[in-house]
Amino acid sequence: MKWNRYTIKTTTEAVDLISCMLAELGIEGIEIQDNVQLTQEEAKTMFVDFIPELPPDDGTAKVNFYIDADEDDNTILGKVEEGLEELRTFVNVGDATVTESQTEDKDWINNWKQYWHTFTIGDLYIKPTWEPVTDEMKGHQVLSIDPGTAFGTGSHETTRMVILQLQKYIKGGEEVLDVGCGSGILSVVALKYGANHALGTDLDPNAIIASEENAQQNDIAPEKLEVIEGNIIDDKAVQDRCGYECYDVVCANILADVLEPLSAEITQHMKPGAYFITSGIIDTKEQEVAECFKKNPELEIVEINHDGEWVNITARKRGI
The missing domain is CATH 3.30.70.120 (Alpha-Beta Plaits)
Structure with missing residues (x-):
C-alpha cells in the first residue's frame, strides 16, 4: 500500500x-x-x-x-x-x-519480517512463527515467538542473559515466578526446560494477552502458565496471590530502579535456597543494584554476568 x-x-x-x-x-x-x-x-x-x-x-x-x-x-x-x-x-x-x-511503497505489515530470523541462546532455538522447524533444530528446545507490542523476543542482551541462567538453574519440577513478564518468554523457556509451573506478574494488561498467546504458540497448557496484572512490590493482593515461600526460581528482567525495591520484598515469596535471576541493569547501575541486594540479609549474590553494557545479577536465598 x-x-x-x-x-x-x-x-x-x-x-x-x-x-x-x-x-x-x-x-x-x-x-x-x-x-x-x-x-x-x-x-x-x-x-x-x-x-x-x-x-x-x-x-x-x-x-x-x-x-x-x-x-x-x-x-x-x-x-x-x-x-x-x-x-x-x-x-x-x-x-x-x-x-x-x-514515503516508499512498502508492505509495512510484513516487510519487517526480513530482519527477524531464527537465532540460538545456548542450546535453545528461538524462531519466528513463520519459519519452519528444521532438521538442525530437532533434538533441541525450540521457542516460537513473534515480536509483539513492547515485549521481548529474546534477542536483547538482558533477556539472553536471563535465559542462559534459566538453562543453568532449572533442573526440573520447579515453581517459577516471573516478575515483569512482558511477553512471557522467560516463563515459557523455564517450562520448556522442565519447570512445573510459572506465574507471571506485569503492570501492563497487554502482558496477559501476549503471554497467553506465546504459551499457546509453544504448546504450553493454560494451567502451566498464569499471568496476573499488578505490582508485587507494594500491592498486598498481588503478593497474596503469588504466595509465600513457594518459588524455586524468581526471574525479573526489569529496570534497575524497580529491582532495587523488589530485592527487599521478593525473598518472602522464595523457598530457602531459591534463585533470584535478574537483568535489565545498565552497567553504570551495577554497583548500586548489587548494594541493594546485599542490604537484604536473606540474599547472597552468587553470580554477576555481563553482555555488552548490560548486567545480570543472580542471587540465592539463604537457608539451605
Whole structure:
C-alpha cells in the first residue's frame, strides 16, 4: 500500500489536541517529533533504563500523519486545516502549516519480517512463527515467538542473559515466578526446560494477552502458565496471590530502579535456597543494584554476568 505523508508544524502544547483531532477524522499512524525530555516516572512506565539526551526544548513540534494514496487527499486535508483553525481558539498551534513528503511503497505489515530470523541462546532455538522447524533444530528446545507490542523476543542482551541462567538453574519440577513478564518468554523457556509451573506478574494488561498467546504458540497448557496484572512490590493482593515461600526460581528482567525495591520484598515469596535471576541493569547501575541486594540479609549474590553494557545479577536465598 502506498501512503502520502503530511507534516504539521506546531507547538508542543498543541500536539495532544491535534492528535485527537486527527484521530477523530479517522487518520491513523500519527507520529510526534519534539525535544520534550522524558521524566523519570515516564521512563519507568516505558521500561527505559536511561534517558537519552535531547537538544533544548524550544516549544516547537511536528505531527506527521499518513493518508492512503488512493483516498481523496484534498478533502481530508481540508478537514485537517479546518480542525487546526478551530483549535487556534483553544491553544497556541504555532504556524500550523501542513507540508507533504513522499514515503516508499512498502508492505509495512510484513516487510519487517526480513530482519527477524531464527537465532540460538545456548542450546535453545528461538524462531519466528513463520519459519519452519528444521532438521538442525530437532533434538533441541525450540521457542516460537513473534515480536509483539513492547515485549521481548529474546534477542536483547538482558533477556539472553536471563535465559542462559534459566538453562543453568532449572533442573526440573520447579515453581517459577516471573516478575515483569512482558511477553512471557522467560516463563515459557523455564517450562520448556522442565519447570512445573510459572506465574507471571506485569503492570501492563497487554502482558496477559501476549503471554497467553506465546504459551499457546509453544504448546504450553493454560494451567502451566498464569499471568496476573499488578505490582508485587507494594500491592498486598498481588503478593497474596503469588504466595509465600513457594518459588524455586524468581526471574525479573526489569529496570534497575524497580529491582532495587523488589530485592527487599521478593525473598518472602522464595523457598530457602531459591534463585533470584535478574537483568535489565545498565552497567553504570551495577554497583548500586548489587548494594541493594546485599542490604537484604536473606540474599547472597552468587553470580554477576555481563553482555555488552548490560548486567545480570543472580542471587540465592539463604537457608539451605
